[in-house]
Amino acid sequence: MSKAQETIKSIPEPTLRRLPSYCQVLLGLAEQEQEYVSCTQLGDALHIDPTLIRKDLALAGATGRPKVGYVTKELHQQLEHFLGWNNARDAVLIGAGSLGSALMGYKAFDQYGVNIVLAFDHDPDKIGKKIHGIPVLPLTRMPNLLERMKVHLGILTVPADDAQSISELMVMNGILAIWNFAPIALKVPEGIIVQNEDLFSSLGILSSKLAALLKRTETDHEEVLT
Amino acid sequence: MSKAQETIKSIPEPTLRRLPSYCQVLLGLAEQEQEYVSCTQLGDALHIDPTLIRKDLALAGATGRPKVGYVTKELHQQLEHFLGWNNARDAVLIGAGSLGSALMGYKAFDQYGVNIVLAFDHDPDKIGKKIHGIPVLPLTRMPNLLERMKVHLGILTVPADDAQSISELMVMNGILAIWNFAPIALKVPEGIIVQNEDLFSSLGILSSKLAALLKRTETDHEEVLT
DNA sequence: TAGATTGTTAATCGATTAACAATC
DNA sequence: TAGATTGTTAATCGATTAACAATC
Numbered sequence: 001m002s003k004a005q006e007t008i009k010s011i012p013e014p015t016l017r018r019l020p021s022y023c024q025v026l027l028g029l030a031e032q033e034q035e036y037v038s039c040t041q042l043g044d045a046l047h048i049d050p051t052l053i054r055k056d057l058a059l060a061g062a063t064g065r066p067k068v069g070y071v072t073k074e075l076h077q078q079l080e081h082f083l084g085w086n087n088a089r090d091a092v093l094i095g096a097g098s099l100g101s102a103l104m105g106y107k108a109f110d111q112y113g114v115n116i117v118l119a120f121d122h123d124p125d126k127i128g129k130k131i132h133g134i135p136v137l138p139l140t141r142m143p144n145l146l147e148r149m150k151v152h153l154g155i156l157t158v159p160a161d162d163a164q165s166i167s168e169l170m171v172m173n174g175i176l177a178i179w180n181f182a183p184i185a186l187k188v189p190e191g192i193i194v195q196n197e198d199l200f201s202s203l204g205i206l207s208s209k210l211a212a213l214l215k216r217t218e219t220d221h222e223e224v225l226t
Numbered sequence: 227m228s229k230a231q232e233t234i235k236s237i238p239e240p241t242l243r244r245l246p247s248y249c250q251v252l253l254g255l256a257e258q259e260q261e262y263v264s265c266t267q268l269g270d271a272l273h274i275d276p277t278l279i280r281k282d283l284a285l286a287g288a289t290g291r292p293k294v295g296y297v298t299k300e301l302h303q304q305l306e307h308f309l310g311w312n313n314a315r316d317a318v319l320i321g322a323g324s325l326g327s328a329l330m331g332y333k334a335f336d337q338y339g340v341n342i343v344l345a346f347d348h349d350p351d352k353i354g355k356k357i358h359g360i361p362v363l364p365l366t367r368m369p370n371l372l373e374r375m376k377v378h379l380g381i382l383t384v385p386a387d388d389a390q391s392i393s394e395l396m397v398m399n400g401i402l403a404i405w406n407f408a409p410i411a412l413k414v415p416e417g418i419i420v421q422n423e424d425l426f427s428s429l430g431i432l433s434s435k436l437a438a439l440l441k442r443t444e445t446d447h448e449e450v451l452t
Numbered sequence: 453t454a455g456a457t458t459g460t461t462a463a464t465c466g467a468t469t470a471a472c473a474a475t476c
Numbered sequence: 477t478a479g480a481t482t483g484t485t486a487a488t489c490g491a492t493t494a495a496c497a498a499t500c
Binding site: 038039040050054055058063064065066067068069070 | 455456457458459460
């Protein structure tokens with residue numbers, strides 16, 4: 001193992017997941033020209049324990065001053081830099097269906113460090129057209145283009161059945177990180193990063209909480225009746 | 227506090243988050259007419275520790291037989307029932323932009339216990355039209371309709387700036403659970419369920435992992451040179 | 453100075469993993 | 477029977493929260 005690999009501190013995933021929301025709030029405060037910000041203030045805005053925020057910020061390498069707090073603009077820039085969002089990374093999107101198109105239309109994306117340069121699909125109706133300004137090309141042209149463009153980030157928005165085989169194609173052509181919107185667990189070679197964005201996992205929480213809530217109110221009504 | 231409230235076991239969120247993926251795999255296996263399934267098999271498919279799956283299933287009330295495993299179909303139905311996905315719940319969607327439209331087009335949705343019956347927007351170009359078969363109405367008609375239709379689940383896909391005020395409108399009209407796609411922390415009255423679906427939080431993990439990976443390879447190259 | 457806030461160490465909490473008996 | 481698998485209890489691990497000294 002190289003020295004570099006040894007020394008990389010692995011930041012906990014929950015922390016990485018929270019950093020973007022700090023960025024968001026900080027940007028707003030910076031625009032309002034608020035010079036300093038405290039963890040208490042961030043915590044109020046996001047409903048997160050201030051101590052936790054302080055730890056997160058420390059992990060991202062930011063430092064503040066006792067009593068004063070953090071310099072808003074500076075902190076925002078530090079976090080952006082830490083996430084690598086200061087200069088957007090090129091990405092390709094595979095699967096220009098409704099979800100894929102929606103993502104291509106997300107204008108704020110480049111603000112979050114992602115710049116979708118190309119889309120691929122095998123639907124002849126879509127190939128050759130542009131969606132939200134992004135050209136849609138046939139999957140067959142992927143090998144040639146990815147190599148030439150040195151793109152390492154791929155957004156996968158194809159149906160579940162196609163996801164595995166297409167992910168293999170992506171990896172073969174130099175993609176190192178896959179943002180996977182298909183609701184299946186991809187099998188990828190070691191070292192390849194997969195981030196699953198499974199909408200339905202959220203629905204698991206939401207449905208069962210709502211069911212419990214409704215059941216509770218029902219039972220309460222029954223009790224009133226007896 | 228009512229007896230019902232006391233006795234409700236609170237299932238850990240990570241478990242609730244995993245149940246949908248079990249459902250998905252089980253449905254596939256059931257279609258392949260596989261009669262029995264073991265936690266080992268589920269774990270292989272999803273890259274999850276079998277013991278953890280066994281615990282999750284137990285929490286959802288499912289039981290299996292030693293050496294044999296679980297009855298595939300039965301287990302699938304139990305989980306579906308536990309999540310309340312056996313008969314789809316009516317929902318409304320607010321914000322028929324690109325993301326909202328994409329969600330309306332998701333055909334598999336009713337399979338996950340959600341049935342979008344109406345959409346609201348204030349864009350005159352969209353009002354009165356149907357998107358993927360779902361009528362889009364003006365926001366002003368929300369109060370009247372929600373009450374009459376007894377809908378308790380709302381999907382919020384409006385821009386961040388509108389999200390707070392619209393969520394208040396939703397709550398005022400009987401919405402009990404909000405699936406929030408706007409990247410802000412909503413302030414809601416106690417008892418209202420909010421499930422945030424913040425795409426950018428995933429990007430936090432992905433970006434920093436990819437950045438670390440690329441940095442590592444760079445450094446390795448440098449070392450080769452020295 | 454007094455008080456708010458950072459930075460850090462210790463305590464708690466909860467989820468995952470390991471161990472193992474029960475069982476088909 | 478032997479071996480695989482469930483069900484459950486104990487051990488581990490890691491994240492969050494609490495406590496508190498340092499500091500502007």
